[in-house]
Amino acid sequence: MTKTRVSIEEQFRRAHPRSEALFHRAKAAIAGGITHDIRHLLPFPIYVDRAGGSRKWDVDGHELIDYWVGHGALFLGHAHPTVQQAVGNQLGRGTHYGACHGLEVRWAEAVLKLMARTERIRFVGSGTEATLLAIRLARAATGKDKIVKFEGHFHGWHDYAVAGVRPPFDRPVSAGVPQGVLAGLLICPPNNWDAFAALTSGRDDVAGVILEPGGGSSGTIPTDRNFLVRLREFTRAQGMVLIFDEVITGFRFAPGGAQQRYEIHADLTTLAKILAGGLPGGAVVGSAEIMDQLAFRDDSVWNREDRVAHAGTFNANPLSAAAGIATLELLADGQAQAKADRAGVILRTGIAEVIEKLAVDACVYGESSIINLFLGPRRHGLDISGPVSRLDHRLLMGHPNLEAYHLLRCALILHGVDLPLFHGWLSAAHSDEDLEKTIRAFEAAVRLMRDEGSL
Numbered sequence: 001m002t003k004t005r006v007s008i009e010e011q012f013r014r015a016h017p018r019s020e021a022l023f024h025r026a027k028a029a030i031a032g033g034i035t036h037d038i039r040h041l042l043p044f045p046i047y048v049d050r051a052g053g054s055r056k057w058d059v060d061g062h063e064l065i066d067y068w069v070g071h072g073a074l075f076l077g078h079a080h081p082t083v084q085q086a087v088g089n090q091l092g093r094g095t096h097y098g099a100c101h102g103l104e105v106r107w108a109e110a111v112l113k114l115m116a117r118t119e120r121i122r123f124v125g126s127g128t129e130a131t132l133l134a135i136r137l138a139r140a141a142t143g144k145d146k147i148v149k150f151e152g153h154f155h156g157w158h159d160y161a162v163a164g165v166r167p168p169f170d171r172p173v174s175a176g177v178p179q180g181v182l183a184g185l186l187i188c189p190p191n192n193w194d195a196f197a198a199l200t201s202g203r204d205d206v207a208g209v210i211l212e213p214g215g216g217s218s219g220t221i222p223t224d225r226n227f228l229v230r231l232r233e234f235t236r237a238q239g240m241v242l243i244f245d246e247v248i249t250g251f252r253f254a255p256g257g258a259q260q261r262y263e264i265h266a267d268l269t270t271l272a273k274i275l276a277g278g279l280p281g282g283a284v285v286g287s288a289e290i291m292d293q294l295a296f297r298d299d300s301v302w303n304r305e306d307r308v309a310h311a312g313t314f315n316a317n318p319l320s321a322a323a324g325i326a327t328l329e330l331l332a333d334g335q336a337q338a339k340a341d342r343a344g345v346i347l348r349t350g351i352a353e354v355i356e357k358l359a360v361d362a363c364v365y366g367e368s369s370i371i372n373l374f375l376g377p378r379r380h381g382l383d384i385s386g387p388v389s390r391l392d393h394r395l396l397m398g399h400p401n402l403e404a405y406h407l408l409r410c411a412l413i414l415h416g417v418d419l420p421l422f423h424g425w426l427s428a429a430h431s432d433e434d435l436e437k438t439i440r441a442f443e444a445a446v447r448l449m450r451d452e453g454s455l
């Protein structure tokens with residue numbers, strides 16, 4: 001009797017009946033059934049019940065090694081005892097005072113101490129709010145309107161940020177964005193000095209330049225450091241505000257973020273994720289000169305006409321502040337970053353070995369504690385070994401094998417690993433055993449996909 005093979009999708013369905021039932025209910029209540037676009041998974045997302053350290057457990061009882069770790073926010077892992085305790089202590093003292101409080105001052109001082117050459121901070125509610133405020137500050141500081149943004153760089157979901165994210169880059173990734181907003185952006189190919197020079201030459205209306213210094217879309221488009229150096233020199237000379245979006249890389253690439261690692265410093269930096277220790281929060285940091293545009297003065301004309309306005313009910317709320325302070329204190333000496341970086345090397349190397357051993361048309365790359373995966377480089381003519389500046393970012397961001405990514409994610413989940421579709425984030429909580437298991441799971445998942453001819 002011949003054994004009929006059960007497809008990955010069918011195995012996934014059979015293993016996750018409770019998740020499937022929850023998704024069924026979710027679709028009738030939550031728009032699109034999910035609460036963040038990148039949680040979209042075919043045939044349905046898994047629902048998680050609890051988490052601790054590098055692991056999480058889904059509602060069907062499966063244990064998963066987690067490479068989401070709170071979309072990169074939980075650098076110390078899930079439910080870290082020191083962070084838990086700090087939040088627990090604060091919980092009993094109130095969650096919102098509608099007033100200034102000592103924790104926000106301590107949190108501010110902790111951030112400024114880690115981020116070199118910053119003098120002031122303003123807390124916001126998320127990374128999206130941070131980039132929105134930074135763009136406003138840059139415009140106000142220069143009295144100019146245009147912002148240069150790079151293709152494939154991600155800065156959240158507000159109207160300015162959804163332009164030039166995925167190909168075709170001349171169209172925003174969302175409907176509902178006014179033409180007037182799009183007209184305020186100059187979209188430039190990344191790592192391409194000639195293109196940048198051509199785009200900006202002869203213009204006197206450019207307020208600033210925003211980019212992810214660690215590479216567009218969490219390193220999917222790796223950074224060319226020479227490009228960053230030139231950009232720093234050029235923007236300084238031209239009086240443009242250079243904004244580094246360190247929502248991912250802040251406190252991860254080094255205690256002082258990507259700018260410490262690269263020794264290149266921005267005028268304004270946006271932070272979120274690790275900043276708030278896994279609770280909601282974000283911030284903009286920078287020089288007093290630019291940041292103090294937010295300050296009230298003894299001058300009613302300034303206050304009404306010239307000041308940069310900013311509000312937000314949950315800015316620097318005591319719970320996020322408590323989690324943020326506890327986290328940043330544990331990250332200040334760089335040891336956690338060194339551990340996570342080492343884990344990144346082990347994981348990328350192990351997965352690259354599997355790819356080579358099984359001659360899979362895939363490649364793995366990344367910097368620091370991030371792992372990026374591209375499926376189909378040979379089929380699509382992508383040479384990842386060449387210089388960064390020659391990588392085709394349209395291909396990297398186009399993810400031509402989208403179905404295969406979904407299937408691989410399901411196959412990995414079946415083997416106890418939850419890796420986001422295109423990149424994963426490591427934490428200081430990932431152990432050597434986790435990495436070893438993940439590499440074995442990757443091999444098993446690839447074999448499953450091979451068996452059904454999908455890789």
Ligand SMILES: Cc1ncc(COP(=O)(O)O)c(C=O)c1O
Pocket residue numbers: 071126127128129131154155156157212218245246247248272273282
């Ligand atoms: C580089 C970057 N900027 C901004 C954001 C937006 O942050 P948030 O999701 O907190 O709004 C993200 C989110 O992943 C990000 O990766």
